[in-house]
Amino acid sequence: MEKSAVREYGKRSTEVVHYLRNKLKCGYCGCPITGETGTARNGSLKRYYKCSGRKHHNGCQKATVKKEQIEDMVISTTIKELSRPEILDNIVNNLLEVQEKQLVKNGVIPLLMQEKKQIDKATENMLKAIEQGVITETTAKRLKELEAKQKEIEAKILIEQSKSIVRISASDIHKYYKDALRYEARALINCLVKEIILYDDKMEIYFTKPTRNDPDENRGFSFCLNTYTEGMAIQLIIK
Ligand SMILES: [Zn+2]
Structure with missing residues (x-):
């Protein structure tokens, strides 16, 4: 068998879904944290996430994390936080504000203004x-x-505002998150989680917004929490 064929076959047969693939970044060196599968001494498979900087010996000391542990935490935190009405209301209000700002910034409107x-x-x-x-x-x-x-000119501004942006209402945003929470875990992470900055003792989960962002404000909003502490304090940050 050719080498490439072996690799392709091997990849398909042992493929494990790392839900957080392309989402994790090392909090210490900034490198992507990638999903790995290895074999333990007793022959069983070990699945984990490892800093790619550390893997390539850049001096980073970030500890590897068990796959299930980190994935469960991200999923349960996302569901828990977004199910709290006060958190969701806060997010919705902030998104509506962002939307209003974008409306003013948009295209010909500043000139008309x-x-x-x-x-x-x-x-x-x-x-x-x-x-x-x-x-x-x-x-x-x-x-x-x-x-x-x-x-x-007031009429022109109104026309531009109505055609230049599809306004998202508070109930649309509520629906977006509620629907997302009903999806299976992988879809939920794909659709809601933008990036996770991982340290050994905490992680920051950045969520995507249902509104469009400017390239310079593409970070969404985040929850900050300590990874391995029970009853952790969670802080919601809107960026
Ligand atoms: Zn690192």
Whole structure:
């Protein structure tokens, strides 16, 4: 048999699903933590996650972690946290805020907003002039023009806002998480967990958002917890 064929066959026959594949990063050296399978002295299979930096002798001392232990913890934490109404409400509110900010940042809207500001300012000056008794035919005409322009631009902004983003409502977001929690473990992690930073004594789980992100704010939000402590304190961080 050719070498590549052996490798391919071997890979398929012994494949173990490492649910956290491509999600784990070493908290000490920043290298990916990869799923490994080895054979114990008694011949049984050992499945674990190991820092790839340590594997390639970069000096990292991150301990290996048993596959089931870390996977169970990530899954149970995700389910537990996202099932708490106050956590979910908090997430939903934050996502709605992010969405509003994106709406303003989006495309032509900032330009329209800028234009609106200038027109508002000009209108204000015109009204001041009128208050001071400076009313000529020209000022009256100009004021009418400005007011028409104001209405026009407000309408344009509304149109842009409605077409440039599909708004996600609070109930959509609730549904997204509730549906995700019903999936089997692998789908749940694939769909909700963005990245996990793993230390020997704690881990940070970063979750994805159902809204689109800018490249510079792509980290989602996170729960911080100690990996191996019972009754651990969990802190929710919204980034
Ligand atoms: Zn490492």
